[in-house]
Amino acid sequence: MTNARTTFSSPLDLQSVRADFPILSRELANGFPLVYLDSANSSQKPRHVVQALEDHYLKHNANVARAMHQLGAEATAAYEGGRDKVAAFIGAPSRDEIVFTKNASEALNLAAHTLGASLKPGDVVVISEMEHHSNIVPWQLACERTGAELKWFGVTEEGRLDLSNIDELITENTKIVSLTWVSNALGTINPITDIAAKAHAVGATVVVDASQAVPQFPVDVSTLGADLLAFTGHKVVGPTGIGVLWGRYELLAELPPFLGGGEMIEVVRMTGSTYAAPPARFEAGTPPIAQAVGLGAAVDYLSGIGMDKIAAHEHAIVEYALEGLKTVPGLTILGPTEAADHGGAISFELDGVHPHDVATVLDTRGIAVRAGHHCARPVHERFGVQSSTRASFYLYTTPEEVEALVDGLGFVRSFFKVA
CATH class of the missing domain: 3.90.1150.10 (Aspartate Aminotransferase, domain 1)
Structure with a gap:
């Protein structure tokens, strides 16, 4: 060479x-x-992550939040321990702001589906031309359902976001701005905090796809400017089958459920149901238990380095x-x-x-x-x-x-x- x-x-x-x-x-x-x-x-x-998965399956395997026996208690503690570790890793103010999903795509779909429920004709959603399909298609679907308009930032010849028309894209009609922090194709690191400030000035909610960011550099969601942030476990030396949606608790508490099923409910009657507080509201059914344990081990490993x-x-x-x-x-x-x-x-x-x-x-x-x-x-x-x-x-x-x-x-x- x-x-x-x-x-x-x-x-x-x-x-x-x-x-x-x-x-x-x-x-x-x-x-x-x-x-x-x-x-x-x-x-x-x-090896540290693989051993954590093996140890869980061989010694502590049980369902969480519902099994009233020692293994159930151990599995629940391990699962929630993974949540604690992820919260600390990204600087989340509260563990209750960490929602486990099956991947970043599901996390972004959750964001688009729940935030999209309040969109109406005349509203605008802003994304960019450099997004992963997981941060394009869910917003296209949300706009199709609601009549909102989808707009996007272009990309310069140098591969940077073209912010020259930011005042035309982010206006009082803009309700959601959803952007990648680091492009998976170009490698571009975008100025999320600056764009978020502009979006918040008009009352818009900011969603960040951090799938390529969280593995690569320190993340502090408390200062980033995002309202919701998604990433996936398998890119941070963790297992497949688990993703994370972080959200400001006040926002999560306002959002409707995404999927229905066990453990996301408060009370179920034939005439209607009420729902649990976040994060349980967004974790219907048996969650990725061992994967959460593995993800906790993964962020421990990265933090140790x-x-x-x-x-x-x-x-x-x-x-x-x-x-x-x-x-x-x-x-x-x-x-x-x-x-x-x-x-x-x-x-x-x-x-x-x-x-x-x-x-x-x-x-x-x-x-x-x-x-x-x-x-x-x-x-x-x-x-x-x-x-x-x-x-x-x-x-x-x-x-x-x-x-x-x-x-x-x-x-x-x-x-x-x-x-």
């Missing part, structure tokens, strides 16, 4: 971190070591990767090309080679990346491309893996005889 950067500095002991993730020591087909560069899709899991150190490592590895990718002939980066305000995902095109072919050939060398529109088709259309290849990095990514990617892209070019 030819890289102008001659040194790489990280505050993390990468050898020690990687030892916590057994999968990273795998050797794949053709004798190549695994180079996992798909963490924006799903992060790998440390230090989110400030993880953020510094992400910045350093992204800077190293951007410099390396710029040396590949015919490669175009989508979005910001500098590390400032850049998250851990970089999408790119390689002239003359389809993104799926890029990913397939890299896979033969043990390099795992993602190809497609990354559930962010509108932003790809904005840049006039059907799809892209995405490499994404996390706390366990090494500079040697970045070098393997750059060298691998050189092999791709030679494989397809790209001039």
Whole structure:
């Protein structure tokens, strides 16, 4: 790899971190070591999280909030303990502001369905062109149901939110502003606090998709400016099957239920029902119990390392990767090309080679990346491309893996005889 950067500095002991993730020591087909560069899709899991899941299932497994025996009490304590840990991890003022869902998509659908219940014709919902589909489709559906209008921020050539018409988008008619904090496709970090202040000045509610933010840097919801915030467990070294919706308690208490069923009720009669206070109101049926235990273990693990150190490592590895990718002939980066305000995902095109072919050939060398529109088709259309290849990095990514990617892209070019 030819890289102008001659040194790489990280505050993390990468050898020690990687030892916590057994999968990273795998050797794949053709004798190549695994180079996992798909963490924006799903992060790998440390042994600590897997052991927490195993311990729960083997020693404490029972349903929660309803089983009146010792195992039920232990499972309930473990489940609610996960809620306590998540609340502390994101700076929530109260544990009762943490709602467990099955993923971030469900959390955003919950937000759109419940907030959308009060929309009417003439109201405006504002999103952006760089959103994940999970923060587009639910709002489209809400506007279709209610007659409200959906508007959106565009994206500049540099891959930043185009805020030039913010005064036209956020007006007295704007009721909801829902934005990604960190783009899963472009890696752009958006100025959520500034936009939230503008939205609150006109009385709008602010929803934040923090799926790519919470894994990467310290989060304090008490100062962010969001009213509701969603993220998913499997991107923060936690298990699949669990997501989080944080909300200001006063707002959650005003919202109607999303799903009906056990434990979200207060009293049920054939003539009607009343509902539990948050967060139980939004957790119908048997919840993701073991997953909450695993998520608690995951945030404990990240906190033990230090989110400030993880953020510094992400910045350093992204800077190293951007410099390396710029040396590949015919490669175009989508979005910001500098590390400032850049998250851990970089999408790119390689002239003359389809993104799926890029990913397939890299896979033969043990390099795992993602190809497609990354559930962010509108932003790809904005840049006039059907799809892209995405490499994404996390706390366990090494500079040697970045070098393997750059060298691998050189092999791709030679494989397809790209001039």
